[in-house]
Amino acid sequence: MKDHTRLGSIPDLFPESSPATEWLGPSACVLRGFALPYVGEVLAALAEIEAAAPFRQMQTPGGYSMSVAMTNCGELGWTSDRDGYRYAPMDVLTGLPWPALPEVFLRLSQAAAAEVGFAGFLPDACLINRYAPGSKLSLHQDKDEQDFGAPIVSVSLGIPAVFQFGGLKRSDKTQRVPVLHGDVVVWGGVDRLRYHGVLTVKAATHAVLGAHRINLTFRKAG
Ligand code: MD3
Ligand code: FE
Numbered sequence: 001m002k003d004h005t006r007l008g009s010i011p012d013l014f015p016e017s018s019p020a021t022e023w024l025g026p027s028a029c030v031l032r033g034f035a036l037p038y039v040g041e042v043l044a045a046l047a048e049i050e051a052a053a054p055f056r057q058m059q060t061p062g063g064y065s066m067s068v069a070m071t072n073c074g075e076l077g078w079t080s081d082r083d084g085y086r087y088a089p090m091d092v093l094t095g096l097p098w099p100a101l102p103e104v105f106l107r108l109s110q111a112a113a114a115e116v117g118f119a120g121f122l123p124d125a126c127l128i129n130r131y132a133p134g135s136k137l138s139l140h141q142d143k144d145e146q147d148f149g150a151p152i153v154s155v156s157l158g159i160p161a162v163f164q165f166g167g168l169k170r171s172d173k174t175q176r177v178p179v180l181h182g183d184v185v186v187w188g189g190v191d192r193l194r195y196h197g198v199l200t201v202k203a204a205t206h207a208v209l210g211a212h213r214i215n216l217t218f219r220k221a222g
Helices: 036-052 103-115
Strands: 020-023 026-033 067-075 079-081 084-088 127-133 137-140 151-160 161-165 177-178 184-187 196-198 212-217
Touching: 020 177, 020 184, 036 067, 036 103, 036 151, 067 079, 067 161, 079 127, 103 184, 137 161
Parallel strands: none
Antiparallel strands: 020 026, 026 184, 067 127, 079 084, 127 212, 137 196, 151 184, 151 212, 161 177, 161 196
């Protein structure tokens, strides 16, 4: 029978332009738009977290104020101050435990990790970074967690940014990876300790988040 829809014969004009999954390494990849179906629920949960544990600009051990504002949810939260970096169960700003990880955060991070081969990922910490234009995160490794066997899942929301993505030594060559609202990055295994950072965020406006970028990183910290 003749195929009147011709769906099977429409050529893909852009076969490599924006694949849904872009591998950055053997165990690191970008899942384009993966968080989009979750965004409504994620933003509602985020409003509650922010109300209970406000964003704050933490101090570095060297006494500088970070340009990125941070808060946390989960059993453990990442903190930096004059004494150093660590995960702790209490928010020193409020004197209260960090808000619990909302169910939608667990569902999203677990689904993303499974997509990259890390089935059963169960984070106990979510660091929430808020970037205004001009904010950046210098090249670093995430090594304050106890268990490097678990991956980290990053969810980007709001205005665009460019990730810097290097190797296991600070001096290794870096790649630049643009990330948009809804993009998810998962890294683990041999890529778990790769240096990374966020270039200075440019001025832009997002329909929902205004002049902000928010990044959630899900971690197994304890
Ligand atoms: C590592 N946050 O909070 S992870 C952090 O946008 C942090 O706020 C970033 O780094 C942020 O510690 C999101 C960026 C990232 C992307 C790809 C990687 C880290 C990576 C690939 C391999 C290793
Ligand atoms: Fe990091």
